[in-house]
Amino acid sequence: MKALSVPHHYYLCTAEQSQQMDKATIEQFGIDGFTLMEVAGSSTAKDLLTELPADSHGLYICGKGNNAGDALVVARYLIQHGHDATLLFISGTEDLSADTEKNFDLLRKITENDSAAASVSILESWAEFEDINGVAYDFIVDGMLGTGLNSDLRGDYVKAVAWTNETDLPVYSIDIPTGLHSDSGHIMGDAIQAEKTYTFGTKKRGFYLEDGYSCTGKILLCELPFPNYLKSCNTFLLDRSWVKEPQYPPAKHKYDAGVLYIIAGSEGLTGAAILAARSAWAEGVGAVILVCPRGILPIFENNLPQIIKKPVGMKDDTCLKEEHLEQIVQIIEERPGDVLLGPGIGREPDTLAFCTSFFAQYKGNLLIDADALWCLAQQEDWQKPADAASWIVTPHPGELSKLTKDPFSDGSQRLDVVRKLSKEKDITLVSKGFPSIIGTRTGKCVLTGYDTRMFARAGFGDVLAGKIGAYWTLGNPAAKSAVLGLLNGYDKIYRDKTTTHRSPEPNDLI
Incomplete structure (x- = not known):
């Protein structure tokens, strides 16, 4: 746009645009997906450590894809700072995405080798979680589903979202609240009502449309090392920080202005x-x-x-x-x-x-x-x-x-x-x-x-x-x-x- 230059962190991208940037950074620029996941998760953990009370216990609700991998990175950092973790895999731990599986292995290495780390419990299904009584959690990390969601939630994901929204615990969503459509902002059957959303690489268009406002809570952008020349977008977020107020020369005559x-x-x-x-x-x-x-x-x-x-x-x-x-x-x-x-x-x-x-x-x-x-x-x-x-x-x-x-x-x-x-x-x-x-x-x-x-x-x-x-x-x-x-x-x-x-x-x- 003439006379307007929008910083990249005010780009509002569709799921496809975000995925294209991610893919191009991996395949063309040479930064692998595991590194991108590490940057995303560590940035989220860094912010959470500034506000979580000491010795708190987090419930990490995970799916199978990279959204779960990001959550596992967060858990790995937080257990090393004294925060207990319960990892709930809604669909089990079989067939995790490659980078998610790798981060699951790293988390287990921490628990096996670092006696000073906080405790980690692993649950393999929603039914297993429902059988547990009396466990007190202090916060929830939503790592169930990411920007690829295009249909209504089904099965145990519906139960997990409903249960999460009924608690009075602070909920932190990874990249996007589970159940929120990344492009349209529609709720796909049901959606997490987050206190904060840590979004990665780019803000998502759906955050600012329809139900996005009610689901995301406070939005924090965690920048990823996408090179600027690979970033492409046609929708932007208006913010005073990038709009330069014009300066007008003094008018010699009233009509000069x-x-x-x-x-x-x-x-x-x-x-x-x-x-x-x-x-x-x-x-x-x-x-x-x-x-x-x-x-x-x-x-x-x-x-x-x-x-x-x-x-x-x-x-x-x-x-x-x-x-x-x-x-x-x-x-x-x-x-x-x-x-x-x-x-x-x-x-x-x-x-x-x-x-x-x-x-x-x-x-x-x-x-x-x-x-x-x-x-x-x-x-x-x-x-x-x-x-x-x-x-x-x-x-x-x-x-x-x-x-x-x-x-x-x-x-x-x-x-x-x-x-x-x-x-x-x-x-x-x-x-x-x-x-x-x-x-x-x-x-x-x-x-x-x-x-x-x-x-x-x-x-x-x-x-x-x-x-x-x-x-x-x-x-x-x-x-x-x-x-x-x-x-x-x-x-x-x-x-x-x-x-x-x-x-x-x-x-x-x-």
């Missing part, structure tokens, strides 16, 4: 225009010029003294009409700037006609929001004109569905729709919701890692549109304007205490 035209307002819907104009003005734009129907001008004169008003039409016009188009274009041409179209314009037939003509004729930067999105969706096959500059569209999920004429049922499908639509239509798309998703013209997407559902509520979207429009007008590229709008628009709402959602926090990195 840019002009944002907000074409907005209709009878009964003036609040949206007021919120958007105030939001944009607060970011230091040289001039915010509100273009509105003349009949509602007195409302804006009373509520927006710092904003330049340009009324169009007659005194009895209370909505935008196609006959206003020429006058509005002339206003914009007097002092070129960017345009935000939509807050509170309504859905009158006259307004629909105006918007349809404006979409076709205006060639500058255009941010389409609110009712203007509804107007755009009325076109059978809408397109950004080939000779137009850039478009940013900011739909909530319902508006996005209308724009695509293709309903979607979950966040994963919405992400796919955003990626496809932004690339096919050559636009920047901000899909409001939880998470909010920014789709770029290249098809790359950015997801928020914090709760942004308030932007889909009445009024908050107008604040967001004003912020994005302001950053665009101040000279930032479209994608970066959207990023800054989501970060700083959220903070503005949070500081004003108009929502109880938590403010974004940096993600942890080991």
Whole structure:
């Protein structure tokens, strides 16, 4: 994305992308899988040792694959620091993956040769575990199933997950909570509710979609020695740590800091225009010029003294009409700037006609929001004109569905729709919701890692549109304007205490 450089530890990868990096590192770069497992498990153990109480007893619930091998590395380190371990192999210890079998052997060498190590008990089935009574555990390590899960949990894995979630013990998941789909964030029948998830190499896309938020707990990334040139991803996690706040040179004249035209307002819907104009003005734009129907001008004169008003039409016009188009274009041409179209314009037939003509004729930067999105969706096959500059569209999920004429049922499908639509239509798309998703013209997407559902509520979207429009007008590229709008628009709402959602926090990195 132009003007945005995302660090590799904010990549959100699918299971296939993660597996390809792992395979390429082993086969092309020359670091074997056993070494990668050692790095993953030792990094996890290092963090656990900082928070586990002394002499605690861990229950390690393991499957047969490499997820279990990672858990065995953790157990090997922890028993050497005085933490007892019970290893529960849900499907027995036959046919373990090669690296998991090797780590099982190493763990047994420790127990056989190090008299100072803590005790290790081994259980070969869930039934064997159920027969044990009175053992007190202090924590659970979930090493059952990893990112390859593509069907609902079955058999004893269902029992193990249900039992784990019923305990009040802290649960630490290895790479991904068992039962959580790595790509979609769906719960596959049932899933571990972890206190922490230690994820390896890359963060997983499903952590930030659908049920991912409720399953992962705190996410800690344990970096693996994947060379950067083998890392490939098209989805990224939004975080303030990698977004450089722009520095603007002092303006010699108010218009040097840019002009944002907000074409907005209709009878009964003036609040949206007021919120958007105030939001944009607060970011230091040289001039915010509100273009509105003349009949509602007195409302804006009373509520927006710092904003330049340009009324169009007659005194009895209370909505935008196609006959206003020429006058509005002339206003914009007097002092070129960017345009935000939509807050509170309504859905009158006259307004629909105006918007349809404006979409076709205006060639500058255009941010389409609110009712203007509804107007755009009325076109059978809408397109950004080939000779137009850039478009940013900011739909909530319902508006996005209308724009695509293709309903979607979950966040994963919405992400796919955003990626496809932004690339096919050559636009920047901000899909409001939880998470909010920014789709770029290249098809790359950015997801928020914090709760942004308030932007889909009445009024908050107008604040967001004003912020994005302001950053665009101040000279930032479209994608970066959207990023800054989501970060700083959220903070503005949070500081004003108009929502109880938590403010974004940096993600942890080991």
